[in-house]
Structure formats: C-alpha cells, structure tokens
Amino acid sequence: MKIFASYRLRTVTAALALCTASAHAAGDGVPVGEDRLARLVADTVRPVMAQYEVPGMAVAVTVRGKSQVFNFGLASKADATPVTEHTLFEIGSVSKTxxxxxxxxxxxxxxxxxxxxxxxxxxxxxxxxxxxxxxxxxxxxxxxxxxxxxxxxxxxxxxxxxxxxxxxxxxxxxxxxxxxxxxxxxxxxxxxxxxxxxxxNLMEHRIFPGLGLKHSFIRVPQSRMGDYAYGYKDGKPIRVNPGMFDSEAYGVKTTAADMIRFVEANMDGARLEPTLQRAVTGTHTGYFRVGPMTQGLGWEMYTWPTSLEDLLTGNAAGMLEPKEVARLAPPQPPRADVLINKTGSTNGFGAYVVFVPARQIGVVMLANRNLPIPERVRAAYQILKALDAQ
Incomplete structure (x- = not known):
C-alpha cells in the first residue's frame, strides 16, 4: 500500500515518556480507577511499546457487556498529541470483517x-x-x-x-x-x-450506524482530521493512501471504543436490527479449515479453549502463502465455544481483535506502528486469559 509522510519528528524517548495510561468506560467516557485490570493492561503493553518504539496505543476490553478503554502515548509526535478516546486509528485488514x-x-x-x-x-x-x-x-x-x-x-x-x-x-x-x-x-x-x-456509502450510512458505531469511517471527515492519528514507519509519520479496493480490504479508521462495541455486537447482537443481527452472526460460519484455524467471512476462528501456540500458528506470516484447505460440508454453523480473531496492518498501523462469545470476553489493540503480529497476539492473549479468569 502506498503511503505519504509529513511533519517533523520527535524522539521515541519523548513519546514513551508521555506513555501514561488512562481508562474510560467505552460507553460514556466516565473515568475508571487504576484497578487491577488497568495495571494488567499497562504492564502488558508498555514493554511492547518500548521494545518496538510504538508512539501510541489504545486497548479496549469487554467482560460480559462491560467495556473499558485504556489509552497510551501519542497519536502524533509532531505536536505531542496524546491518544484519547477520540483517536482514530487505521485498522488495516480488520476492515475485512x-x-x-x-x-x-x-x-x-x-x-x-x-x-x-x-x-x-x-x-x-x-x-x-x-x-x-x-x-x-x-x-x-x-x-x-x-x-x-x-x-x-x-x-x-x-x-x-x-x-x-x-x-x-x-x-x-x-x-x-x-x-x-x-x-x-x-x-x-x-x-x-x-x-x-x-x-x-453503504458502510458509512448503513452498516456503521446500524452497529451503533459513531466514530468509524472510510473517509475521515474534515471535522475529525484532528483526531486521526499518524502512523509511524522508520520514525516518519505516514497514513495510508488510496488504492484499488482499499475501502473493502483495509480502509476503516475507527476508535478503540467503537471497535469494542463491534466486538460486543458480534458476541450479542440482540440490540441490532434483526437483518443486521443475522448478518453479523453469519460471518461466524466456518467454511474451510487450514491447520488449527477455521476460515469464516472476514473472521478466523479456533476451538475454545485455544492455545497460544495454535493462535500464533494461525496468524503466522506463512499463512499469507497458498495453503491446501479442507472444505467444511456442510459449513460449520456459528458457535459460541470458539475464539474469533483478526489482525490488520497498514504501513504505519497495527491492529488486533480477539473475542470468545461463550465467555463474553474480548480485546481490541490499536497501535500507530505496524508492530510484529506475534507480539500483538501474545499481548492480547495474556489480557484475554486474565479476563477469562475473572
């Protein structure tokens, strides 16, 4: 994907110095105390941010319908803009969901x-x-x-x-x-x-509003450009440029709070309009199996409980290569006892979404650097397992 770069840089040291976490309820922005979950999230993501020089990150979690968002670091190093609940991230191939x-x-x-x-x-x-x-x-x-x-x-x-x-x-x-x-x-x-x-138009005027997502866009409006984070590659600020089928394949920009709402709609769509509810559930149908992973529509699924090893295998770089598949005939109906996930990247951003419907738990990780996928998976899995133990 093509990119462009602009603006002066600040050092990673300065970015990480400002990497203080804030937590908000995803629904209304009411502050949440620095509880055990907040410490777990911070202790999990801060070392990853430091190791891979990630300027900013937003992590959202949901446990049985209650969600929180934790924000770290900078959305833009040029003017030291912090990541907040309003920050828009590119989510790359998570857009496919x-x-x-x-x-x-x-x-x-x-x-x-x-x-x-x-x-x-x-x-x-x-x-x-x-x-x-x-x-x-x-x-x-x-x-x-x-x-x-x-x-x-x-x-x-x-x-x-x-x-x-x-x-x-x-x-x-x-x-x-x-x-x-x-x-x-x-x-x-x-x-x-x-x-x-x-x-x-369909995405921005029918699907996003139908899902209750008020801060998700294909085309970021001018009024929200100040919330649109810069991604970083080789220390330089970048954003994704248009390309053929960019909207369909990797074009969504959104907040962590909206993404965790999307996760909750995927686990319990009772509040959705019935046709959209059936559509969301339908994306969890399994059609092909390759290794430990079952391919749905957009989403990729694993039997729960899932080992970290299987999750890393299913999200490994080798999965980009041609793999022989086993067709599921009939297709596997949507199930609750699965782990469902999707990674996404652009040149300057990295995202990961994972949830378990049977346990009503989920994690969203959005970063303005394309950090290695295994590191995202390990960090989110650690948080997910902690949620499962609650």
Missing amino acids: FTATLASYAAQRGAISFSDKASQYLPGLAGSSLDAISLLELGTYTAGGLPLQFPDAVTTSDRMLAYFKEWKPTYAAGTHRQYSNPSIGLFGYLAARSLGEPFD
Whole structure:
C-alpha cells in the first residue's frame, strides 16, 4: 500500500515518556480507577511499546457487556498529541470483517447468494475465470490463487476489470486458501453492487450506524482530521493512501471504543436490527479449515479453549502463502465455544481483535506502528486469559 509522510519528528524517548495510561468506560467516557485490570493492561503493553518504539496505543476490553478503554502515548509526535478516546486509528485488514458484514447483510436481504458466480454481478467479467468462481470463494480467499495485492499498474476500475478478465487460477476453486486483498475486495465490491449503492456509502450510512458505531469511517471527515492519528514507519509519520479496493480490504479508521462495541455486537447482537443481527452472526460460519484455524467471512476462528501456540500458528506470516484447505460440508454453523480473531496492518498501523462469545470476553489493540503480529497476539492473549479468569 502506498503511503505519504509529513511533519517533523520527535524522539521515541519523548513519546514513551508521555506513555501514561488512562481508562474510560467505552460507553460514556466516565473515568475508571487504576484497578487491577488497568495495571494488567499497562504492564502488558508498555514493554511492547518500548521494545518496538510504538508512539501510541489504545486497548479496549469487554467482560460480559462491560467495556473499558485504556489509552497510551501519542497519536502524533509532531505536536505531542496524546491518544484519547477520540483517536482514530487505521485498522488495516480488520476492515475485512466489516466488508464481510456488508456482504452477509446483502445475503440476508436476498440481494446475493454466496453460491452465485462472481461474474453474475459484474457483466464485464463474463467469459473470464470468474465465471466459475463463487462469491463465497472470493470472500474466503479460496478463488484459486489471487495474489496478496494488485499489481502496481491496477489503479482504475477499467484496469481492475482488465486484470480480473486476464487472471487465470493456479488451483481449483475451493482447494487452496491464498490470503488476498483483490479477492475479498471484489467480494465486497460485488456485494455493494447488488445493493445498488457505492461500498463507502453503504458502510458509512448503513452498516456503521446500524452497529451503533459513531466514530468509524472510510473517509475521515474534515471535522475529525484532528483526531486521526499518524502512523509511524522508520520514525516518519505516514497514513495510508488510496488504492484499488482499499475501502473493502483495509480502509476503516475507527476508535478503540467503537471497535469494542463491534466486538460486543458480534458476541450479542440482540440490540441490532434483526437483518443486521443475522448478518453479523453469519460471518461466524466456518467454511474451510487450514491447520488449527477455521476460515469464516472476514473472521478466523479456533476451538475454545485455544492455545497460544495454535493462535500464533494461525496468524503466522506463512499463512499469507497458498495453503491446501479442507472444505467444511456442510459449513460449520456459528458457535459460541470458539475464539474469533483478526489482525490488520497498514504501513504505519497495527491492529488486533480477539473475542470468545461463550465467555463474553474480548480485546481490541490499536497501535500507530505496524508492530510484529506475534507480539500483538501474545499481548492480547495474556489480557484475554486474565479476563477469562475473572
């Protein structure tokens, strides 16, 4: 993904010197005392921030419907802006869980069926390999070998269409998982077409509001740019630039408080409008198994209790490579006794979301540096296990 950099830098030492934690109830911003949970979160994330020179981080937790947000460090080193409950982070590929929610919503509305072929919703794909690939295979990265990223030359809708028309699968559809932004990007794009509106509009005016998320955006409005954190790479401030299917694959900017609300909606959607509630639950259906991980729509799942070793294996860099999968026939219905998670990164940000519906516990970690995924997983797992013991 393309990036840009601007503004002068401050030293990491100065950033970490300001790394004092604050805790707020996610619902109303009422301060919470420096209790045992606050100390656990701080003791877990501060060493990680120091080791990987992370300027700022927001960590949100939920335990049986009660949530707290803990803020650390700086959203911008240039002017020493602290991370607060209003800070917007790029969440990278965690955005795919929202894309999956939109597609599941379209299915619940009867606008699409996941067994439909991709070319059915974009006539320009007729006669291409997409004639034989289902929407489900696009949404689970099992289309047959679509790459992680588009080639650099694919910058317009016409070039996107030409790319897909020329693409030839390496594997039979539904036999291998190859993690791919073009794959799930097309999945979300076609789902939006089925509903007759642009993807960004549907997300910002239907899905986010339907979930009760008031501080989540694809396009950050000018009035909120002051809350939009800078990511950092090699000490330089950066933010993600537009790219093909960026909205669908890695485009959401949000707060930790909104993300923990999303987690709670995934564990208990009773307050959601019924169609959206069914759509959210539907993303937890398991379709393919690879190693210890079961691939849902956007989300990735593990039998609970889950070992840290299995979680690290399922989130390892090697999972970006093609992996033979076992198709679940019939698909695995949504279950409570699973751990559900998703990582996300842009060049300047790193995110991780994990929750266990049966235990009604969850953790959100948002950072303005792309720190190593294993470190995010270990830290969140430590906090999650502490929540489970409460």
